[in-house]
Amino acid sequence: MNIIEGRKPVLEALRSGRTVHRIILAQGIREDAVIREIMELAQRNSISVQWMDRQEISDLSSGDVHQGVLAQTEAYRYKTLESIIRKAKDRQEPPFVIVLDRITDPQNLGSIIRTAEGCGAHGIVIPRRRACGVTPAVVKASAGAVEYVPIARVVNITRTLNWLKQQGFWIIGADMEGNPYYLTDLKGSVALVLGSEGRGMGRLVKENCDTLVSIPMMGRVQSLNVSVAGAILMYEVLRQRRDV
Structure with missing residues (x-):
């Protein structure tokens, strides 16, 4: 049930x-x-x-x-990554997907889903293991947005990133060592990778990104909650695409 x-x-x-x-x-x-x-x-x-x-x-x-x-x-029905990309092409839009590496907090996942729906992302990718799936807590945290954002569950994030590259995607990883996000072109087919709450992206996931972007921090605190950082980066994608 x-x-x-x-x-x-x-x-x-x-x-x-x-x-x-x-x-x-x-x-x-x-x-x-x-x-x-x-x-x-x-x-x-x-x-x-x-x-x-x-x-x-x-x-x-x-x-x-x-x-x-x-x-x-009924139980939540996960989608395939292929169907997410097809959805973008049917709309004649460059595909924009969010790839989540080991996000375990339901509130963070729900917030990311809600923001992804608001900024027009075509879908979200999560791993099958060591990560939060679509639970009642996630559904509530998303304020119902989970009903409108397709979510694909994959066995291996690294292999998925390589497959996305073959489909013409530019893999953008969020990392403190990256360049300021607003200096990166985000208008094409983009997969935005967000890492876990405590450790960020795994080593292999990070190595398979085409480029890394960061959010400049001016205060004493050196990092943001993953859902907040994700919101800033997702809306930068939207801003750049609407400015074309």
Whole structure:
């Protein structure tokens, strides 16, 4: 059983057409515009709505941040990297993918997904092992953006980078030793690589990047949270492409 928690994630799951088996709402929940739309979409798609007290909902969820709204859905369906690239070509846009190397924190992954959707990235690549997958916590942290950003799961990030190079991608790694990001041309087919929260990119992943970019730091703290750094770099890609 796959659970989605929270008003916005549940609403976006319904809007996106994801298969939803059941909606669970807290008894006495305030019926604002979001709740009304959830109930309308459930009725329109013949999805049952069940009312429970908040403690029962907390027992089903991963914690107490469900906002009184749950959805039981089909398991998340990962996409292939080939389909992500095909999506970009169908739009006649240079492909832009985010490659994540051993990101383990669900909040960071969810935030990266949310930013990727906002800046128009075509997809995200994550490893199968030693990394966070699409969990209920990730879905909630993404505020439902996970429903609109294709995510591919691969066995080996290094081999995937080499395959992307063969497809004409320029591999850009985020690293403190890199050149200032705004000096790098990001307008072509780009794979932006973000490393793990504590250690950054693995050695082989780093060695297989075509170039490294950094974010200048003027204060005493010498690094940014990976989701914040990723947001800065993703929107630089968007800025350069819109300025063409």
